[in-house]
Amino acid sequence: MDVRLISDDGVEDRLVGELPALLARQDGLVWVDIPGCDKDAARVLSEVFAFHPLAIKDCVERNRVPKTHAYLDHLFVVLHTPERGERGHVHYIEIDQFIGRNYLVTVHGPVNPSVDPQVALRETRAVLARIRAGRLRPRSGFELSHAIVSALMRNQEEYVETVTSDVWRLEQRVTGGSVGEPEEFLNELFRARHGLLAVRTMAALSAAIYGGMSNLTRISPGGQRLVIDIAGQFERIRSVADGEREYLQGVIEFYQTTLTIKAALIGQAQNEEVKHLTEASYAQNEEIKKISGWAAIFFAPTLVGTVYGMNFEHMPELHWIIGYPLALMVMALTSGALYMMFKRRGWL
Structure with missing residues (x-):
């Protein structure tokens, strides 16, 4: 952990063992920055600062939502800032703060192994650089906390700006008709929406807890003004994220409408194609009916002629005088009957 004493002369690095004496001083501001709350850090928080065990537990574990707890001589605050991961994650x-009258303890919560650990320190390092350069000289824990939270909110705003640029790019692809694979494009749209929703949730919850802190009577008038300012800035970020999310929702709805229209047109074209195929199949069936009808008509004389053409010895019809005319009449009657039947059924 890093122990620093901030005074009119600037910022000085001190040792952990000096903390009790530094906290007893009436001049200067003590800033303890803990990159990760291990056992040694938890012991310092418990033995030197006498913080509540539940607050120390919150520093050791990950917290899913911002929170605040008011104690007699300090406030405990948990905040979050976004970091972009792979595929829109x-x-x-997380950054936890113990805000006292003449001290501030910042504890950086556990981070995902896929995130660079230095990312968690960017707000506190940015504020430290301002103090070392003489551009910032906080007099109280609330002033130092205000500077750190302001840096955190700038990162939230930059994240919204980054997602907004993605939204504009996605809109241009929709209006330009170059979206590519629909499934992947929809994933991009909803990843952008997820990012805006995440920042919106962070800002809204943070604005709520700082709004509640502004009503605490144990905070000095100067500290209350800083708390109200932070609550207003978080509310503004929430409003901006909401506006961009609504804008993105319009892009999503426009694209979904485009897909629906395209699907309807494709369905209509398919219906026309099916209609043409059905008509062709019907015409083919009619032709097959005609062919089958004429084949049956001509099959009857062929059958009679085939039987008479066998020339077996015991065929009495061969010796009939009327055999030949009778065979022709049977052929004609059979063919005529079949013709009338097929004609009545509409096959011919």
């Missing part, structure tokens, strides 16, 4: 980077 949003990592919640």
Whole structure:
């Protein structure tokens, strides 16, 4: 952990063993920055600062939502800032704060192994650089906390700006008709929506807890003004994220409408194709009926002629005088009957 004393002369690095003496001083501001709350850090928080065990537990474990707890001589606050991961995943980077009259303890919560550990330190390092450069000289824990939270909110705003640029690019692809694979494009749309929703949730919950903190009477008037300012800034970020999310929703609805229209047109074209195939099949069936009818008509004389053409010895018809005319008459009557039957059924 890093122990620093901030005074009119600037910022000085101190040792952990000096903490009791530094906290007893009436001049200067003590800032303890803990990159990760291990056993040694938890012991310092418990023995030197006498923080509540549940608050220390919150520093050791990951917290899913922002929170605040008011104690007699300090406030405990948990906040998050977004970090972009792979395929639109949003990592919640946690920072915990113990805000006292003459000290501030910042604890960086556990981070996902896929996130660079240095990402969790960007707000505190940015504020430290301002202090070392003389551009910032906080006098109280609330002033130092305000500077750190302001850096956190700038990162939230930058994240919204990054997602907004993605939204504009996606809109241009929709209006330009170059979306590519629909499934992948829909995934891109909803990944952008997820990012905006994540920041919106962070800002809304943070605005709510700082709004509640502004009503605490144990906070000095100067601290209350800073708390109200932070609550307003979080509310503004929430509003911006909401606006961009609604804009993106319009892009999503426009694209879904485009897909619906395209699907309807494709379905209509398929119906026309099916209609043509059905008509062709019907015409083919009619032709087959005609062919089958004429084949049956001509089959009857062929059958009679085939039987008479066998020339067996015991065929009495061969010796009839009327055998030949009778065979022709049978052929004609059979063919005529078949013709009338097929004609009545509409096959011919």
